Amino acid sequence: MLSRVIGQEIAKKQILNAYRHERLAHAYLIAGDEGLGAEELAVEMARFLLCAKPDRERFEPCRQCANCRKVSEFQHADVHYYFPTLKSTDEETMRDMLQAKANELYTRVYIGGGSIHIGDPDNPEKNSIRGLARETSLRSFEGNKKIFILTYVNEMNDEAANAFLKILEEPPPTTFFFLTATRLHTLLPTIMSRCQVVKLSPVKETDIQNALITEKNIATGEAQLIAKLANGNYGKALELIGGDLNRRRKTMLDFLVASVSPQSTAIVQAVDAIIADTEKDKAAITDILLIMLAWFQDIFYISHLQDHPETLKNSLINHDLTERLEKFVRNFPRTNAETAVFEIEKAVDLISRNVYLNLVLVNLGLNLRHLAIKK
Ligand SMILES: [Zn+2]
Known part of the structure; x- marks a missing residue:
């Protein structure tokens, strides 16, 4: 039809x-x-x-x-x-x-x-x-x-x-x-x-995901992430393919690196970079946090599905960054991914309730620093 x-x-x-x-x-x-x-x-x-x-x-x-x-x-x-x-x-x-x-x-x-x-x-x-x-x-x-x-x-x-x-x-x-x-x-x-x-009404997440896979040849995991971020809007999903996703993902990774860095000022600098890059747009910052959520979900899979390589391969959302994910797990083998997911969801909620953006992000960075535990 x-x-x-x-x-x-x-x-x-x-x-x-x-x-x-x-x-x-x-x-x-x-x-x-x-x-x-x-x-x-x-x-x-x-x-x-x-x-x-x-x-x-x-x-x-x-x-x-x-x-x-x-x-x-x-x-x-x-x-x-x-x-x-x-x-x-x-x-x-x-x-x-x-x-x-x-x-x-x-x-x-x-x-x-x-x-x-x-x-x-x-x-x-x-x-x-x-x-x-x-x-x-x-x-x-x-x-x-x-x-x-x-x-x-x-x-x-x-x-x-x-x-x-x-x-x-x-x-x-x-x-x-x-x-x-x-x-x-x-x-x-x-x-x-x-x-x-x-x-018109918002498009179902599964409809967006299927369209990305069949019309745009996007891999399943990535299509799933984009569909989630698109929030019912296929036009937005296409923009994410067109570059926004990679840019936001890079910002997210910079923030993660800063969070686990021993230098205490790194987090504040990374937060400033996010604020500048997104021009304080709450939706864009939420996107970055949802991408981070997907990252820790992948960390969780890698830690728990090592004996099921085929399932693991099909489950990873950031499959194109598999090496980087594996390196993260090697460097921080005792990372509590479930608690990290919980902290990120909490930050998303606080942002939706208009809590001061810098404060939410700096706190999240500090929490992640405690959760990413080296061997
Ligand atoms: Zn015709």
């Missing part, structure tokens, strides 16, 4: 049920945080609606016909993808951004500080509401349906939103709108009342 979108069964069923009963609304507003799949669901629906031979039992576009391919490449003449830009954004930049999204559907296509704006009255640009008004008045090129996807509509200003409302109020026949919004409370209620609202 629209399988390029990870999870979101309820949202998919809401739209597809209407489709099955031939009651597809002419406008849907898909709402949810970035990375949950709002734009992606809109693109999947465009593919499904225009596909030459869709699987109507399983609700999948064929992904091979000319229509599917053109929609996937953002080059279908009847599918228009509008996203926030600045007035100064040139068309080449817009094309590059859509090309990136064609390569990885979950790529964020958005220019910071931009919005879908009203557009020039005489010569309306792409991505503007006046441009949209012109497009909706033209006949479709390749079929009878025209699809307009407008993203981040909650960031449109009132002028653009009101002009768009006029188009929504008199929808051209066989035209479908899929709007996406990251927040509903900043959207004009007049627009909302013209749309079927579809709310």
Whole structure:
């Protein structure tokens, strides 16, 4: 069922049920945080609606016909993808951004500080509401349906939103709108009342993990860690693959090395580095602590599964750092990994309750120093 979108069964069923009963609304507003799949669901629906031979039992576009391919490449003449830009954004930049999204559907296509704006009255640009008004008045090129996807509509200003409302109020026949919004409370209620609202929900951890393994060839242990850190957001999981995970893991290892260092100032310096690297973002610091948790879980496995090498290999989350883990166990053979896990969980909890960040991290470092016992 629209399988390029990870999870979101309820949202998919809401739209597809209407489709099955031939009651597809002419406008849907898909709402949810970035990375949950709002734009992606809109693109999947465009593919499904225009596909030459869709699987109507399983609700999948064929992904091979000319229509599917053109929609996937953002080059279908009847599918228009509008996203926030600045007035100064040139068309080449817009094309590059859509090309990136064609390569990885979950790529964020958005220019910071931009919005879908009203557009020039005489010569309306792409991505503007006046441009949209012109497009909706033209006949479709390749079929009878025209699809307009407008993203981040909650960031449109009132002028653009009101002009768009006029188009929504008199929808051209066989035209479908899929709007996406990251927040509903900043959207004009007049627009909302013209749309079927579809709310997205967090994606199940196992769904994210499976998608990472099958779509991105990520090893099981790493996929498990990323899925946990992604906190129900597939877009965030992809960012973690793209580098955030390795950076955060390095910060975590620096902190661990400092914690077991004989120099008492090392912990304070490592904590300062974490604070600087994360800009005091509690979510980012929590990620680092969860990565540390996975590290001690691995330490626990290595200490307890030495007679079961095959099970051990499949259980390790940081399998790519096996040598480093083994070295840690050799250097600190009497480390109490279970208590370390407990201390880290306590630190995560304190951070969520707004306890002073430096204090929590310095204390954690000192506790780990006591727990990592040399032979
Ligand atoms: Zn197709």
